Amino acid sequence: MDPVPHVVIVPYPAQSHIKCMLKLARLLHQKGLYITFINTQTNHKLLVESGGTLWLDNAVGFWFKTVPDGHPSKHTQTYEVWNFLRTHFYDSFLDIILGIEYPVTCIICDGFMTCMNTINAAEKLNIPIMLCWTMAACGFMGFYQAKVLMEKQIIPLKDEIYLTNGYLDKEIDWIPGMEEIRLKDLPNELMLDTKHDYLLNCFLEIAQASDMVSHTIFHTFEALEASLLSEIKTKFSNVYTIGPLQLLLNPISEKESKICYSLWKEEPECVRWLNSKEPSSVVYVNFGSLAVMSVQDLIELGWGLVNSKNYFLWIIRADLLDGKVEVLPQELKEAMKEKGFVGSWCSQEEVLNHQAVGGFLTHGGWGSINESLSAGVPMICWPFKSDQLTNCRQMCKEWEVGMKIGKNTKRDEVEKLVRALMEGLEGERMRKKALEWKKMAEIATSSDGSSYLDIEKLANDIIKLAKN
Structure with missing residues (x-):
């Protein structure tokens, strides 16, 4: 008998990222896959207190694990936590995976968590890894420009004067589906002067890591970003568009009471x-x-x-x-x-x-x-x-x-x-x-729509990994 596929899901520790990846986890779990979901300790505490785990009370094959965040008494969506995880996440992550009794089929990692050495950890453990971008394809492509802009020697900016003299109004013309976009329309973390090289290097590392994986997931739908996704599919293999996730979940949710994915209590x-x-x-x-x-x-x-x-x-x-x-x-x-x-x-x-x-x-x-x-x-x-x-x-x-x-x-x-x-x-x-x-x-999330078919393909591809 083939083992049940088991996916370890690693979100970036912020509300919107956790919400998106919890929804993806729920969809995959509904399709019969086992899930281990990794939160930071403080965010998991907040999720439990808000009622965000109540829907899993009787779930079989869905587990939460936590890693330290260095700030157990405060809100954890900060650069301080980012820096703590940069240093400590790798060892905590390895300890969790090595301590899991059920064999891990693959890791689905938030694209921003690649700077925490998740790809290196997956290679060390010999476990396939997929990247999930909890953003639009355009948002991903904006961050991906860290690599391209560096290659073209447009960044890092040499002086703060570039931030005020109209330089950022310059258009770039090499992204299909984002024609005439300006430098100032890209993530502002890329448009820092050389005094902020550390932060820029983090995003450069994230952009480069996206080239190292064979499966990439986007929370968008085909019709919304057709030309841009077409370009992305020429650069990356095995691209899945799976949004909007809530529309895929609605047929399931109709049979259940209201489900919360929030770190904070929602006020009725x-x-x-x-x-x-x-x-x-x-x-x-x-x-x-x-x-x-x-x-x-x-x-x-x-x-x-x-x-x-x-x-x-x-x-x-x-x-x-x-x-x-x-x-x-x-x-x-x-x-x-x-x-x-x-x-x-x-x-x-x-x-x-x-x-x-x-x-x-x-x-x-x-x-x-x-x-x-x-x-x-x-x-x-x-x-x-x-x-x-x-x-x-x-x-x-x-x-x-x-x-x-x-x-x-x-x-x-x-x-x-x-x-x-x-x-x-x-x-x-x-x-x-x-x-x-x-x-x-x-239409994209209906039974023959692009997102519906891609979430089916994603689940089936993970099932195939479990059989290999």
Whole structure:
């Protein structure tokens, strides 16, 4: 009798990455594969406390293992944790794999965890490894440019002056599907001067590692990024597009109670407030799990929302304000009561699919954009860093479902863009386009769609590995 295939899944220790890879783990588990899911100790504690593991209470063949993160008493989505894992993850990971009783068929590793020597560990253990990018193909290709830009001697930038003299407006013309993209649309970690070589070298290492594996998984769907994926498939073998994962999970979820994948408790009051509002009357505002902003930006954003005269549901995380305690002027708090509702965290997919939500003001993280496209909701994008910049460019230029807003934006522009999104012809046009992408995502995840077939192929390829 052939052994049951057993996959070890290694996410990068951040909310959106864990959420995506938990969904992938759940799909593979539903197809009969055994799963060992590796979290950092603190993130696993948060996941358990939020109820994010309750759906596995009676699951057979699904295990969680943890590695130390060096910061057991604090939030672990920081560069300090990144640096700790750079030094300590390899040995902890080997100890876990060597201690697992059931034979491991393969490792599915978050692409960002390759800088923790996961590929070297897999080679040492003689276990096949696949990379999963919890982002769009464009986001991956943005980071992949670390290698290309280095080869072309465009980076590292020699001086800070390059950051201010318009140099980053330079277009690059060698990525099909991302034509006329500018240097400043690529992850900003690549556009650092030589004083930050350490960080740039991390991303160069990640880009180079992507060439070393034979199986690559993207959380996107074929129709959304067809020409770019076609280019990627000329560079990499065995490419799987498996998104949106929630749409693949929906037929399973219909038979179960609500499942949480969050590190923080989701507040049901947010949805109850939405229930009292008219269809498409609310703009949802959430900057994800990592973005931080200044008090001044928060105040300008708040007044812009108030002055737009639209209803808004605003998620303000406890750590949103760059290490500062939230301090909103009393006058703004009073003004927000009429049209706004503020929460600290929510079930984002439930909110975006609520009939009352007509627009989304987002940081442009791929999890948020993917969920908004799946719900057919147009967006305003306020990108902060990393692939958010690339996602925002594609959202506005290629997919035509969003408008960009910049940092240090004043309340008048916030008001103007929110009105355009919720009331204007441009917002209506984007809403129509978003609904078109929603339909294409549903087709991709239907029984003969590209994402459905690719998740089947991925599971079958892992099963074949187990038989070899």
